[in-house]
Amino acid sequence: MIRVIIFLVAVAVLAAFAVWIANNPGMIVIEWPLLHRNPVEVDIGLVVVALVVCAAAVIVLYEIARRIILFPEFLSLFMRRRRIARGYLAITRGLIAVGAGDPYAARRFAREANRIAADEPLAMLLAAQSAQLAGNRVAAEQMFQQMAGREETKLIGLHGLFVEAQRREDAAAARLFAEEAAKSAPSLAWAGQAVLEFRCAGGDWVGALEALDRNMRNDLLDRATYRRQRAVLLTARARSLADTERDAAKVMILDAVKLAPDLVPAVALAGRLLAETGEQRRAGRLMEKAFRANPHPDLADVYAHLRAGDSARDRLVRVEALAKLAPGHIESAYAVARTAVDAREFAIARENLSPFLGNPTRRVAMLMAEIEELEHGDVGRAREWMARALNAERDPAWTADGVVSDRWLPISTVTGRLDAFQWRVPLAHLGTPGPVIEDRPTIADVPQVVEQVEPIPEPVQEKRRSAQPLQEELAEEKPPKSAPAGPASVVIPPLRPRVPDAVIPLIHVPDDPGPDAELVDEEEPERQGEGWRRLRGLFW
Numbered sequence: 001m002i003r004v005i006i007f008l009v010a011v012a013v014l015a016a017f018a019v020w021i022a023n024n025p026g027m028i029v030i031e032w033p034l035l036h037r038n039p040v041e042v043d044i045g046l047v048v049v050a051l052v053v054c055a056a057a058v059i060v061l062y063e064i065a066r067r068i069i070l071f072p073e074f075l076s077l078f079m080r081r082r083r084i085a086r087g088y089l090a091i092t093r094g095l096i097a098v099g100a101g102d103p104y105a106a107r108r109f110a111r112e113a114n115r116i117a118a119d120e121p122l123a124m125l126l127a128a129q130s131a132q133l134a135g136n137r138v139a140a141e142q143m144f145q146q147m148a149g150r151e152e153t154k155l156i157g158l159h160g161l162f163v164e165a166q167r168r169e170d171a172a173a174a175r176l177f178a179e180e181a182a183k184s185a186p187s188l189a190w191a192g193q194a195v196l197e198f199r200c201a202g203g204d205w206v207g208a209l210e211a212l213d214r215n216m217r218n219d220l221l222d223r224a225t226y227r228r229q230r231a232v233l234l235t236a237r238a239r240s241l242a243d244t245e246r247d248a249a250k251v252m253i254l255d256a257v258k259l260a261p262d263l264v265p266a267v268a269l270a271g272r273l274l275a276e277t278g279e280q281r282r283a284g285r286l287m288e289k290a291f292r293a294n295p296h297p298d299l300a301d302v303y304a305h306l307r308a309g310d311s312a313r314d315r316l317v318r319v320e321a322l323a324k325l326a327p328g329h330i331e332s333a334y335a336v337a338r339t340a341v342d343a344r345e346f347a348i349a350r351e352n353l354s355p356f357l358g359n360p361t362r363r364v365a366m367l368m369a370e371i372e373e374l375e376h377g378d379v380g381r382a383r384e385w386m387a388r389a390l391n392a393e394r395d396p397a398w399t400a401d402g403v404v405s406d407r408w409l410p411i412s413t414v415t416g417r418l419d420a421f422q423w424r425v426p427l428a429h430l431g432t433p434g435p436v437i438e439d440r441p442t443i444a445d446v447p448q449v450v451e452q453v454e455p456i457p458e459p460v461q462e463k464r465r466s467a468q469p470l471q472e473e474l475a476e477e478k479p480p481k482s483a484p485a486g487p488a489s490v491v492i493p494p495l496r497p498r499v500p501d502a503v504i505p506l507i508h509v510p511d512d513p514g515p516d517a518e519l520v521d522e523e524e525p526e527r528q529g530e531g532w533r534r535l536r537g538l539f540w
Helices: 002-023 044-100 103-116 121-134 137-148 154-167 171-184 189-201 205-217 223-241 246-259 264-276 280-293 297-304 312-323 330-342 346-356 362-376 379-390 470-477 530-537
Strands: 027-030 040-043 397-400 403-405 422-424
Touching: 002 044, 027 044, 040 044, 044 103, 044 121, 103 121, 121 137, 137 154, 154 171, 154 189, 171 189, 189 205, 205 223, 223 246, 223 264, 246 264, 264 280, 264 297, 280 297, 280 312, 297 312, 297 330, 312 330, 330 346, 330 362, 346 362, 362 379
Parallel strands: none
Antiparallel strands: 027 040, 397 403, 397 422
């Protein structure tokens, strides 16, 4: 609108000037000795028109001369802009091909982008991603190393190197890349989480706490998650210091209990350390509060042994008082029954287990076998209960990622995930199986879920069983009194770090190109057979 107004004002001024010239005619007299004649008289209107024409001619000639002189520079700029446009077009199409999972198109556009704009960050990224998609991890790692050496692409280069190190199971290199990325950019979520998991896997609880605090300062996790994970790390560190630096361990574990009062391992360890330092009443209150909210055999065991010199009957009285805080719960009944068997109060043990004998769990069935043998010496009834234990329902245990452990661990032994172990029935969280997709699934199609089964005595086989006394068998199978009955110890598999997400999330992710037994040829597709080569020979 402003431009229109300015144009109209200019036109009005010129029109007014032309009208003024027309209303005020005049002559311009030119006297010049070189003319050798009378002075020349020219109309003023003609002079104005001549001046305008001359000015326009000068401007046109100047522009023509300037264009001729600057033509090489203009041509170079045009070619450079055209080359940049072609490069970005190749990069765009290449990234689309990577996202679509087309390795051949991605490789073709990557070569074109490298030829046109080799130093562009996006061209380098496309080259790395296309190499990952094709399974050429050596080329991908070389490209990520080049990117890590440049300041503008350092972080994405470190991420790519981290992914490749994880895939070749080089934990040391992966940790170095993650540490460098976290140091360069503390707000990177993948780097902060990777550093935390690597330090936990190495047992560096002090470093893990520092990494967790740094993640919290950079808003990488919420407040509730931070409190829970800090409590887990404090518990792990207190457990490592419980035998050497008891005072420091007690301070740490009490802080963990404040952060996560429902963390059973923290509460159990806090009760044990308080009891060992003569604070039995404080430890008892702590155990009672935790057991009322979450009945657990570890809490009952620690509560029963608050005073080391107590007799079995004294422990029974204490556990009975604890069980009243969670009446009707199977853990309350089992804790009383277990302590009653130790005190040889079999009537109390039977009374507490009677509500659960209709559908007993494995612990209940095994404890009933022990009661039958110890109270009456009835080997037949004991074997009957042991046989029922074979098909009985499983008891809750510490489980994480398909691994069952008889004790709590701060991290998963499979993925390295912090606070992974939960107290529940093993594999119950997996739910019912889904529909069958193929009639004959292969071994690779079966989910690799590891399940460790508790050792259960063999069923009754009178003809093949030796004459060994049942008392010795029960002594071998009975868990120690200082630990709650549960699944047997398992051999913890070596920790395998988690494979992170791709550098750029894709439909067919470059980080998962499949088996690398055969890499895609850079010059011709793998899928070329004899027929394809013959067909190609007809045209090329």
